[in-house]
Amino acid sequence: MFQSKFFAKTLRDIPKEAITKNHQLLLKGCYINQLISGVWTLNPLGLRVLKKIESIIREEINNIGGQEIFMPALQPRELWGRSGRWEKMDPPLFKFKDRHDKWLTLGSTHEEVVTDLAAQYVKSYKDLPLALYQIQNKFRNEMRSSGGLLRVREFVMKDLYSFHINKEDLDQYYEKAKQAYLEIYKRCSLKVIPVEASSGTIGGNCSHEFMVLSGSGEDKIAVCEKCNWGANSEILKGKYFCPHCGRELQAASSIEAGHIFKLGAIYSEKMGLSFMDADGKQKPVIMGCYGIGVGRLMAIIVECLSDEKGIVWPKSVAPFDVHLLCLDTKDKDINKKTTEIYNNLIEAGFDVLFDDRDESASVKLKDADLIGIPTRLVISQKTGNKVEYKERANSKIELLSADEISQKLKREA
Numbered sequence: 046m047f048q049s050k051f052f053a054k055t056l057r058d059i060p061k062e063a064i065t066k067n068h069q070l071l072l073k074g075c076y077i078n079q080l081i082s083g084v085w086t087l088n089p090l091g092l093r094v095l096k097k098i099e100s101i102i103r104e105e106i107n108n109i110g111g112q113e114i115f116m117p118a119l120q121p122r123e124l125w126g127r128s129g130r131w132e133k134m135d136p137p138l139f140k141f142k143d144r145h146d147k148w149l150t151l152g153s154t155h156e157e158v159v160t161d162l163a164a165q166y167v168k169s170y171k172d173l174p175l176a177l178y179q180i181q182n183k184f185r186n187e188m189r190s191s192g193g194l195l196r197v198r199e200f201v202m203k204d205l206y207s208f209h210i211n212k213e214d215l216d217q218y219y220e221k222a223k224q225a226y227l228e229i230y231k232r233c234s235l236k237v238i239p240v241e242a243s244s245g246t247i248g249g250n251c252s253h254e255f256m257v258l259s260g261s262g263e264d265k266i267a268v269c270e271k272c273n274w275g276a277n278s279e280i281l282k283g284k285y286f287c288p289h290c291g292r293e294l295q296a297a298s299s300i301e302a303g304h305i306f307k308l309g310a311i312y313s314e315k316m317g318l319s320f321m322d323a324d325g326k327q328k329p330v331i332m333g334c335y336g337i338g339v340g341r342l343m344a345i346i347v348e349c350l351s352d353e354k355g356i357v358w359p360k361s362v363a364p365f366d367v368h369l370l371c372l373d374t375k376d377k378d379i380n381k382k383t384t385e386i387y388n389n390l391i392e393a394g395f396d397v398l399f400d401d402r403d404e405s406a407s408v409k410l411k412d413a414d415l416i417g418i419p420t421r422l423v424i425s426q427k428t429g430n431k432v433e434y435k436e437r438a439n440s441k442i443e444l445l446s447a448d449e450i451s452q453k454l455k456r457e458a
């Protein structure tokens with residue numbers, strides 16, 4: 046991609062209300078653009094990252110037997126009446142009437158729709174277990190939206206729902222889902238602490254939140270600084286010690302990066318999802334649900350992986366593999382050499398952003414640090430026959446030949 050034609054204009058000045066790192070850096074780097082409070086456009090850079098995160102999530106959820114579907118955002122009041130949540134949801138639902146005077150909502154979650162869907166197909170124990178998921182837009186009528194992509198009113202979420210013949214089968218799957226979640230965070234270079242949590246208006250009797258330690262976090266958890274074991278901060282009302290190593294737990298700011306629930310039979314009983322068991326008896330289906338906000342994960346990665354100059358994307362989710370900077374675009378030879386290297390990298394399968402803009406070296410270097418692509422290559426009159434190689438995550442600069450560059454990139458891909 047030629048940066049001179051790329052839909053990305055970095056900003057030097059951003060609004061004062063941008064306090065969190067993800068808000069500041071994603072805005073400055075032209076990853077996102079705000080339409081109204083808590084409602085964001087993903088520009089090409091932002092969408093590239095989101096799609097990378099989505100595909101990591103998709104792979105891990107497919108690995109535990111999830112089957113992808115796509116449910117509508119538009120949902121009838123009638124379904125929410127059956128679950129009893131039309132009035133109860135917190136944050137509240139967006140509600141409005143269609144031209145036939147029927148109440149509708151833009152779903153903030155899909156337990157109602159998916160339970161109703163499963164009820165139309167699941168009849169026997171032979172149809173279970175079943176795991177359905179989607180990556181789809183959700184809507185929340187938040188009182189205040191702030192913090193960039195951390196607290197929003199419309200967002201992309203992966204929501205997985207599992208259906209089982211009994212509690213033991215749910216317990217087993219829940220553990221698998223927990224492991225899949227840990228794998229997702231690991232692949233995004235995030236350290237999370239699973240913490241037992243309250244189930245809120247989703248319901249059920251057991252749930253875990255995956256917390257990332259971060260100064261900008263709104264939540265407090267109790268954490269052991271030695272072994273990273275964590276618990277709900279409610280226990281901090283007294284002195285509490287880590288069950289693994291005996292250290293006293295400390296309060297720490299954290300951000301929720303995902304939430305999983307054992308729902309049990311609460312939705313299936315209310316909404317008529319039952320099956321005929323092997324013993325010939327009709328029983329309610331036992332359910333679990335598992336959510337990750339995809340844009341939120343992107344925000345959390347920025348909160349955790351950035352420095353004073355900008356974002357430091359892990360390779361797994363970076364918008365491009367390589368940022369190729371030509372610092373002397375007016376020099377024909379340099380330009381030709383850079384274009385050759387660009388073409389070779391593209392041919393070798395790398396995703397390259399080629400800064401061919403008519404801008405000063407300092408603007409280009411600043412933008413490269415801000416945007417945060419993992420590998421930066423610089424070609425200028427100064428680099429002569431060589432190419433300057435630098436990784437965003439460290440300060441080491443090497444001068445390498447074009448061949449050495451492609452070998453090094455291939456090794457590290």
Ligand SMILES: [Zn+2]
Pocket residue numbers: 269270271272273274287288289290291292
């Ligand atoms: Zn400990």
